[in-house]
Amino acid sequence: MSRLASTFEELAKTGRKALIPFITAGDPTPNFTVPMMHAMVKAGVDVIELGIPFSDPMADGPVIQRASERALAHKMSLRRTLELVIEFRKTDDKTPVVLMGYLNPIEAMGYEDFANAAQRADIDGVLTVDLPPEEGSECSALLKARGIDPIFLLAPNSTDERVQKMDLAGSGYIYYVSLKGVTGAGHLNITDVENKLKQIKAHTNLPIAIGFGVKDAQTAQAIANVGDGVVIGSALISKVEANLDNPEQASKEIIELLVSIRQALDN
Amino acid sequence: MNNKYNMPDDRGHFGPYGGIFVAETLMPPIQELNEAYQRYINDPEFIAELDKDLKYYVGRPSPLYHAERWSRELGGAQIYLKREDLNHTGSHKINNTVGQALLAKRMGKTRIIAETGAGQHGVATATIAARLGLECVVYMGAVDVARQSLNVYRMKLLGAKVVAVESGSKTLKDALNEALRDWVTNVDNTFYIIGTVAGPHPYPAMVRDFQSIIGREAKEQCIEATGRLPDALVACVGGGSNAIGLFYPFIDDASVKMYGVEAAGDGVATGRHSAPLCAGRPGVLHGNRTYLMCDDDGEIIETHSISAGLDYPGVGPEHAWLKDTGRATYVNITDTEALEGFYALTRMEGIIPALESSHAMAYAMKLAPTMSKDETLIINLSGRGDKDMQTMAKREGIEL
Incomplete structure (x- = not known):
């Protein structure tokens, strides 16, 4: 069983919800990332999503766009993102790590080289935003053969047919995009999410993590009640951005927010 | 020939290129668009409405003009210009925006968005949106807003909202990113009019089909004027909509050579250019796989x-x-050479071309002399130079 599958199984047994932070690798600087990952694990997160910086992050809002720009200014890349995970793994071989990004850096590396490199870095899942299952079978097969879960998105306008498609194509978990919009948008509606989750759950047994627009403990708690986990990204990266001259403060504020969400989820 | 050209396949693939590479939220609207497009492109009523608009609103057919003086001067092929510069709004872009806007109307969409580089597509979109009474938002890189201020003003006059995009390199690609973000957020009431033959399927095929009126007319006009098919076609290529519009109806005519002219900027060797077909590599951006300018890490280069x-x-x-199969040849022209093309056409024929089209003019100046006097060369004059007056005057040190 994959690390992601067993993590969600373990959580389900104890009736807990997954807390999944997203940070962009190398933001604001490359040496911020690994200590931040360890600190987040200590704060009680269950899975870490690590963003691969890309020059043209079409599905992301301004906060994550700027995180990519800061990381790229430090020559961050897919290759260096994988190196950061190798470093993280030196002292943590338990926490699942999911890479999230866009296809072109993976295309540039080559699917097979990427799958091999991801395996060497002990990556658990890969979510490629602009690679729907229709175009992704080759890449997914290479990842699955190495025990890495290909993770797909579902959206508020996804049909039953697409839910079934993701159920077949994906593993680990499904990332439900909770609103029509980009990451960090502000118009999340809990009732809509709840109704949609019922429809999705009718067609898949994969755990559902919900993201886009989750900003604080209160929303996280409400959202988690209807799914299996919450992803929080832009709200964390906003802390980085607000403290560019003081990374320690950024780290402190990120941990405070995650601890408050952890508590809300466990109550 | 029984192997007629019939690209793309039903999922939008041109061999390994094309396809649909988008985030999940865009899959349903893209499917909806594709279904609507397949339905209406074969609907005689829709085609009749489109043809009527192309004739009375756009001003088609555009002339195929024999540039006799310039042909004599260059001493080779007979040069014919396909006068897309004479269309309403001054470029070929309107052929496509009229088509897509009529489609938007039939699909019940009330809001139109577009990206624009030089502003020609933005103006063509704002124009048709005004006529159909649709809300219109145009995304334009902040750098382009500054260098094409005349077109920004035109769009505003036409009632469009112009959003200056400050992210990334602040040019066309960033405008496209921002338009995609808008579309993801407003999928229910919004139609995204992409201005070139890029983006996820069905855009490359749909924009090509709307633009192929250029080649269909040119073929008929050329046969009428010369009694036979042309020997060569030349068009500039950015995203490539004017070029594909001219090329497409000739793809099965094996004797017709096709030359797509990319922008070499300071020169391909300097790395400061916009010539992905000549000097890039395959990758995925903006919903399709194609040649891109990106580094070894897959990051897009300015x-x-x-x-x-x-x-x-x-x-x-x-x-x-078309590059990989060898059916078309892709070449490049530097900024300096494009300016030579700009001045040549202006002074030899009294026609001021857009800087984009000037790249095609410059390549034709190299190609025509290698051809014989009884051969025919058609250049797509995709747009007029009015929008570039400020840029040109500034280069000449003149304040307007």
Whole structure:
């Protein structure tokens, strides 16, 4: 069983919800990332999503766009993102790590080289935003053969047919995009999410993590009640951005927010 | 020939290129668009409405003009210009925006968005949106807003909201990113009019089909004027919509050579250019696989060209396919050479071309002398130079 599958199984047994932070690798600087990952694990997160910086992050809002720009200014890349995970793994071989990004850096590396490199870095899942299952079978097969879960998105306008498609194509978990919009948008509606989750759950047994627009403990708690986990990204990266001259403060504020969400989820 | 050209396949692939590479939220609207497009493109009523608009609103057919003086001067092929510069709004872009806007209307969409580089597509979109009474938002890189201020004003006059995009390189690719973000957020009431033959399927095929009126007319006009098919076609290529519009109806005519002219900026060797077909590599951007300008890590490289309309790191997937199969040849022209083309046409024929089209003129100046006097060369004069007056005056040190 994959690390992601067993993590969600373990959580389900104890009736807990997954807390999944997203940070962009190398933001604001490359040496911020690994200590931040360890600190987040200590704060009680269950899975870490690590963003691969890309020059043209079409599905992301301004906060994550700027995180990519800061990381790229430090020559961050897919290759260096994988190196950061190798470093993280030196002292943590338990926490699942999911890479999230866009296809072109993976295309540039080559699917097979990427799958091999991801395996060497002990990556658990890969979510490629602009690679729907229709175009992704080759890449997914290479990842699955190495025990890495290909993770797909579902959206508020996804049909039953697409839910079934993701159920077949994906593993680990499904990332439900909770609103029509980009990451960090502000118009999340809990009732809509709840109704949609019922429809999705009718067609898949994969755990559902919900993201886009989750900003604080209160929303996280409400959202988690209807799914299996919450992803929080832009709200964390906003802390980085607000403290560019003081990374320690950024780290402190990120941990405070995650601890408050952890508590809300466990109550 | 029984192997007629019939690209793309039903999932939008031109060989390894094209396809649908988008985030999940865009899959349903893209499917909806594709279904609507397949339905209406074969609907006689829709085609009749489109033809009527192309004739009375756009001003088609555009003339195929024999540039006799310039042909004599260059001493080779007979040069014919396909006068897309004479269309309403001054470029070929309106052929496509009229088509897509009529489609939007039939699909019940009330809001139109578009990206623009030089502003020609933005103006053509704002124009048709005004006529149909649709809300219109145009995304334009902040750098382009500054260098094409005349077109920004035109769009505003027409009632469009112009959003200056400050992210990334602040040019056309960033405008496209921002338009995609808008579309993801407003999928229910919004139609995204992409201005070139890029983006996810069905855009490359749909924009090509709307633009192929250029080639269909040119073929008929050429046969009428010369009694036979042309020997060569030349068109500039940014995203590649004017080029594919001219090329497409000739693809099965094996005797007709096709030359797509990319922008070499300071020169391909300097790295400061916009020539992905000549000097890029395959990758995925903006919903399709095609040749791109990107580094070894897959990050998109900033592009350079004197012409905002060619300043784009990708190119339509069908051009990638025509390049790989050898059916079309892709060449490049530097900023300096493009300016020579600009002045040549202006002074020899009294026609001021857009800086984009000037790249095609410059290549024709190299090609025509290698051809014989009884051969025919058609250049797509895709747009007029009015929008570039400020840029040109500034280069000459003149304040307007």
